[in-house]
Amino acid sequence: MPLGERSGHKESRYCGVETEFYDDIPQLLAYNISSGGFDFAVAPLMDPAYRPSLMEKGTGGSGVLPFAGSDLVLSPSQWSSHVVGKISSWIDLDSEDEILRMDSETTLKQEVAWASHLSLQACLLPAPKGTSCANYARCVNQILLGVNNMQLWLRIPLLKTDDDSMDINSNSLVDSWELWNSFRMLCEHHSQLSIALDVLSSLPSANSLGRWFGESVRAAIIDTDSFLTNARGYPCLSKRHQKLITEFFNHSVQIVISGKPVHGLPKGSADLAANNNDSNFDGVHRHPLRSYLDYVGYLYQRMDPLPEQERFELGYRDFLQSPLQPLMDNLEAQTYETFEKDAVKYIQYQRAICKALQDRVPDGKALMITTVLMVVGAGRGPLVRASLQAAEETGRKLKIYAVEKNPNAVVTLHSLVKLEGWENIVTIVSSDMRYWDAPEKADILVSELLGSFGDNELSPECLDGAQRFLKDDGISIPSSYTSFIQPITASKLYNDVKSHKDVVHFETAYVVKLHNVARLAPSQPVFTFTHPNRSTNKSNQRYMKLQFDIPSETGSSMVHGFAGYFDAKLYKDIHLGIEPTTATPNMFSWFSIFFPLRTPVVVHPGSSLEVHFWRCCGPAKVWYEWCITSPSPSSIQNSNGRSYWVGL
Amino acid sequence: MPLGERSGHKESRYCGVETEFYDDIPQLLAYNISSGGFDFAVAPLMDPAYRPSLMEKGTGGSGVLPFAGSDLVLSPSQWSSHVVGKISSWIDLDSEDEILRMDSETTLKQEVAWASHLSLQACLLPAPKGTSCANYARCVNQILLGVNNMQLWLRIPLLKTDDDSMDINSNSLVDSWELWNSFRMLCEHHSQLSIALDVLSSLPSANSLGRWFGESVRAAIIDTDSFLTNARGYPCLSKRHQKLITEFFNHSVQIVISGKPVHGLPKGSADLAANNNDSNFDGVHRHPLRSYLDYVGYLYQRMDPLPEQERFELGYRDFLQSPLQPLMDNLEAQTYETFEKDAVKYIQYQRAICKALQDRVPDGKALMITTVLMVVGAGRGPLVRASLQAAEETGRKLKIYAVEKNPNAVVTLHSLVKLEGWENIVTIVSSDMRYWDAPEKADILVSELLGSFGDNELSPECLDGAQRFLKDDGISIPSSYTSFIQPITASKLYNDVKSHKDVVHFETAYVVKLHNVARLAPSQPVFTFTHPNRSTNKSNQRYMKLQFDIPSETGSSMVHGFAGYFDAKLYKDIHLGIEPTTATPNMFSWFSIFFPLRTPVVVHPGSSLEVHFWRCCGPAKVWYEWCITSPSPSSIQNSNGRSYWVGL
Structure with missing residues (x-):
């Protein structure tokens, strides 16, 4: 039974329970799921007393491994939807003891093979025992290359001491992220290796926690010890824990309750620990961890419903799209349709045009002077409409040229002009603005040629061409725009790019609704273009060197690439953009852009990330290089x- | 005219001269080459006064770039064999001055395009001006992707202060290797980007110099200022410089003399500097740098001739070979032929067998006791012969079984036995030693199943099989063997592996005669196997973690992979092996093995390199994993x- 569906969310959230070994799996499920209310059990598959080296060799032994029941005790769908295989927690592949190491490897491989035979969706691997994990990772990597669809969840304690000691030779683990990072790098970022975070009673700093949302966290295991007790004796969580759990819900992380009940036990069940083999599995008594499950369900239910825009964007989360090429290609009707729905964008344009009209023509001369306004890249007319509304709002007289290179959009423009009765004001020009021979010069040039990274749809080149027919004192809306980048952890995006197994996909920028990412440092401006361009340097080539300092309390972080944004100054104080700290609210025309790194890089506290971006121009194309x-x-x-x- | 051919060397060495801009290239060559005796000139191709931004745009300017003469002034072969293009040294692509940056990029691209048009073999790129070189590297990288066969030699001063300051944020360049490393990493280790080292008057430490012999150094430019003056007033070099130049000769690095003459000028030529455009190019006067050239020629001529073994191995230097699979495949006659010529190896075996026979049978019983000796993997019989000779030398009586699985080698064995009249002593067994049903047990088991990495030709698995028919107190020769590795810089090998553009070649170990490599730390033992194996653990799986500390005076270094060796204890103090510090002299049966790293790693002073090697065994194969x-x-x-x- 899922925790419930949240308004607008496509997926439900589930809550599991970690159990100890019990060799009657059907009864274990009946107790924890049918009766206890959990959605799945994280259950050991093999008797924890088993050690391969203690089995009698050759003689005597039946050769049957001590698994919890045969595959027949549950249906295939029960196995796969209700059981996560918990790998024996005694295994220690990096022990100094060679026998233990070899027993561990044998057992791990046998258990995973069994889980795979059962078509389980996932196995939970015990956390590495020390700071060294190379042999464990080598063995898991061998398994990953052979296993089909099963996920391997590596258990990692959510642990980072705030000790800022730079003693990297220290043997004590100060940041469990480092352990995870070593493990996954050794396993070559395998997409089926993911994380089960052990949430402890004390939490690291917010910045440090944030890193995990760019990693492939599949489960959060909350020990009953991490709960507080509320006034009525029931379990609850600290505010910081609540916030973290809510974030887990938002990032599709399953919750698992673990440990013995230690809070407000209902009368009579005080000695019925879930994790006790002696428990009375009779289905009559309330499950001893039920109050923890109820609390987790309560946290999920009380979350605010998703705003409409986020609901619309749900399907696009972390989905890589190639950027549009509106100059080289012609946009399709569907694309125009989508963008025209973005009311917020056109309100900003209208406000900017109003201000420009008022600056251009004083109130006293409003009836005398006709302002020549050209919409370059008019598409199906939304900026023509915004301009006309601005004229009406300010009482200014307008003459509009609507210049559009896409002949299909020009068809729509013509019918719109007739339909709206704009014939006396609006002249439609079917031409590429770079080559149009304008009959007069414009007071105001209005365009919306911006991509997610500002100049990436070649607005600079187009407006350089259009500048010929702007009066010397004319106004360009937008008057300038700037691109921004920030380093991010984005293991999902990285793996999607990597899955193509070529260099081309690593050297492409993608439009993407970023969700499972960690933003590691504030964004910084990259390239700025100003229109009209009155400077002597007409080149649109750019080079920028940036230095990012990741807060040292974050700890070491993996940089998979850079999120890119833009902010455009339309006119004076009217701007629009998607840079997170200044983003125009409720505007959905642009997702972010993502520049991947072929080799993700770990940045350690105290060292900075130096980044270079180039905008290069050739005779037939414009491109970025980065390093x-x-x-x-x-x-x-x-x-x-x-x-x-x-x-x- | 080459510096001369050194006995046994296949290639000659050449010496060039760096010149200033002179717009009559034929005269420049006549002066420096025909008359001066140099082999080639490193000459600027373009007037150094040229700046693209100062050219009149559109009007007036002829549009002809100020190159030194047209392509017609020399024949194509003269251009390519006598001229290295020296790129304008004023360029600075990482200047703060944007105009200078753009002028630099334009000029660099024009000059390289011209050099490419002339089919020059190489261009000399000026050293980066500061510690930052990203924009320079970006531009060179763009060029490298378009240029055909031409090499680009990046000029790098041979400079490393002995300051052990760990202040990595220091802006002053303390180690020019770091600059080179940044540049080549930005250019993705491009094989046409190489190094021209500027040899200065003071030299860094020997360890630090050693790094360069693993890098792609193509030229060493020696400034006249770096020469000392000998008793007769002529230029000479310090002992350390002499040693370095000799190493350059050994590593096919061309020498270039640069600068003004400052030593022992012949009478009357005191003001005739080579690099002075006013020089009297009449061919009558001796070239003012001739005495430097003569000295370099003298250094080359006085080198010791190459020993015979090294002459034999010249063609194999840095040439990657797949290791043999003598167990799975049958060796060919040619291979046996080669190995049997290695007298040193069989002398060591004979010495070991002598000792074992003497230990086995006291002198007094020599005539009474017959020792049963089995040669397992007898091949075409060299160990049978060595055993017989040992018997003769020690006066012991022998009975020999020669076990060989290759039926083709068995043919030879049979004829050998007849030819030599060994019928009464030697029994030939055509069988795989792992499956042979021996008629009696052996006192001594002799084998030579070792690969370059010791166990890599599966000696352990074979001898485990043969151990069945060794007496409980029997002797195995070899009695143990150990593999060794050490981290190396090996850019040539790395590029050869990379050229296959797949993962498979990066995950293969190669047999290779290492030459252009830098050995960064002493080798360490990896896996040891002992025979007979009397321990309870019969597994031949192994796991070893090693830590290498690169001497901090070396500076940062690039690790492209690991050189592997072995040392085998044949019997008691008789060993043979190829580990550099203990290698058996004049033995040529084994080259080293090379384990590449998919991603080469830079190790900075003070941080250590931790390496893991596994020997894994499956039902049908044995393999290594490493990280x-x-x-x-x-x-x-x-x-x-x-x-x-x-x-x-």
Whole structure:
């Protein structure tokens, strides 16, 4: 029984329970699921007393491994939807004891093979015992190369001491993220290796917690010890824990309750620990962990419903799209339809045009002067409409040229002009603005040629071409725009890019609704373009070197690439953009852009990330190149635009 | 005119001269080459006064770039064999000055395009001006992707202060290797990007110099200022410089003389500097740098001739070979032929067998006791011969079984036995030693099943099989063997592996005569096997974690992979092996083995390199996996033996 569906959410959230070994799996499920109310059990598959080296060799032994029941005791769908295999927690593949190491490897492989035979969705691997995990990782990596669809959840305690000691030779584990990072790097970022976080009673800093939301966390195991007791004696969680659990819900992380009941036990069940083999599995008594489950369900139910825009964007979360090439290609009707629905964007344009009209023509001369306004890249007319509304709002007289290169959109424009009776004001021009021979010069040039990274749809090149027919004192709306980047952890995006197994996909920028990411440092401006461009340097080539300092309390972090945004100054104080700290609310026309790194880089506390971005221009295309030079140099990505470019 | 051919060397060495801009290239060559005696000139191709931004745009300018003469002034072969293009040294692509940056990029691209048009073999790129070189590298990387066969030599001063300051944020360049490393990493280790080292008057420490012999150094530019003056007033070099130049000769590095003459000028030529455009190019006067050239020629001529073994191995230097699979495949006659020529190896075996026979049978019983000796893997009989000679030498009586699985070698064995009249002593057994049903047990088991990495040709598995027919107190020769590894810089090998553009080649170990490599730390033992194996643990799986500390005076270093060796204890103090510090002299049966790293790793002074090696055994194959975990974790290479394995 899921925790319930949250309004607008496509998926439900589930809550599991960690159990000890019990060799009657059907009864274990009846107790914990049918009767206890949990959705699944994280249950050991093999008797924990088993050690391969103690089995009699050759003689005597039946050769039957001590698994909890045969595959027949449950139906295949019961196995896969109700059981997560818990790998024996005694295994220690990096022990100094060679016998223990070899027993551990044998057992691990046998248990995973059994789980795979049962078509379980996941196995929970015990946390590495020390700070060294190379042999464990080697064995898991061998398994990963052979296993089909099963996920392996590596258990990792959510632990980071706030000790800022830079003693990297210290043997004590100060940041469990480091352990996870070593393990997954050794396993080559395998997409079926993910994390089960052990949530403890004390939590690391918020920045440090944030890193995990860019990693592949599949489950959060909350020990009953981490709960507080409320006034009525029932379990509850601290505010910080509540916030964390809510974030887990938002990031599709399953919750698992673990441990013995230690809070407000209902009368008569005080000695019925779930994890006790002696428990009375009679289905009559309330499950001793039920109050923990109820509390988790309560946290889920009380979450605010998703706003409409986020509901709309749910299906796009972390889904990589190639950026549009509106200059080289013609947009389709569906695309225009989507963008035209973004009311907020056109309100901002209308406000900017109002201000420009008022600056251009004083109130006293409003009836005398006709302002020539050109919408370049008019599409199906939303900016023409916004301009006309601005004229009406300010009482200014307008003459509009609507310039559009897409002949299909021009058809719509013509019918719109007739339909709305704009014939006396609006002239439609079917031409590429870069080559149009304008009959007069414009007071105001209005365009919306911006991509997620500002200039990436070649607004600079288009407006340079259109600038010829703007009066010397004319106004461009937008008057400038700036791109921004910030380093992010994004293991899901990285694995999606990597799955193509080529360089081209690593050297491409993607439009994407970022969700399972950790933003590691504030964004910084990259390239700015100003219109009209009155400077002597007409080049649209750019080069920017940036240095990001990741807060040291975050700890070490993995940088999979860079999130990119833009902010555009339309006119004076009217702006629009998607840079997170200044983003225009409720605007949905642009997702972020993502620039991947071919080799993700770990940045340690105290060292900074130095990044270089180039905007390069050739005769027929514009492209970006990017690289990092600190903490260590990467290769330069997308050299000569070999993988990704925008056609002129 | 080459510096001369050294006995046994296949290639000659050449010496060039760096010149200033002179727009009459034929005269420049006549002066420096025909008359001056140099082999080639490193000459600027373009007037150094040229700046693209100062050219009149559109009007007036002829549009002709100020190159030194047209392509017609020399024949194509003269251009390519006598001229290395020296790129304008004023360029600075990482300047704060944007105009200078853009002028630099334009000029660099024009000059390289011209050099490419002339089919020059190489261009000399000026050294980066500061510690930052990302934009320079970006531009060179773009060029590298387009240029055909030309090499780009990046000029790098041979500079490393002995300051052990760990202040990595220091802006002053303390180690020019770091600059080179950044540049080549940004250019993705491109094989056409190489190094021209500027040799200065003071030299860094020997360890630090050693790094460069693993890098792609193509030229060493020696400034006249770096020469000392000998008693007769002529230029000479310090002992350390002489040693370095000799090493350059040994590593096919061309020498270039640069600068103004400052030593022992012949009378009357005191003001005739080579690098002075006013020089009297009349061919009558001796070239003012001739005495430097003569000295370099003298250093080359006085080198010791190459020993015979090294001459034999010249063609194999840095040439990657797949290891033999003598168990799965049958060796060919040619292979036996080669190995049987290695007298040193069989002398060691004979010495070991002598000792074993003497230990086995006291002098007094020599005539009474017949020792049963089995040669397992007898091949075409060299160990049979060595055993017989040992018997003769010690006066012991022998009965020999020669066990061989290759039926083709058995043919030879039979004829050998007849030819030599060994019928009464030697019994030939055509069988795989693992499955042979021996008629009696052996006193001594002699085998030579070792690969470059000791156990890599499955000696352990074979001898485990043969151990059945060794007496309980019997002797195995070899009695044990150990593999060794050490981290190396090996850019040539790395690029050869990379050229296959797949993972498989990076996960393969290669047999290779290592030459252009830097050995960064002493080798350490990895896996040891002892025969007969009387321990309870019969597994031949192994796991070893090693930590290498690179001497801090070396500076940062690039680890491209690991050189592997073995040492075998034949019997008591008689050993043979190829581990560099204990290698058996004049033995040529084994080259080293090379384990590449998919991602080469930079190790900084003070941080250590932690390496893990596994020997894994499956039902049908044995393979190695390897990874590093410090300074940062790599992926585990060759998981499950997916790329490289040895068949059982």
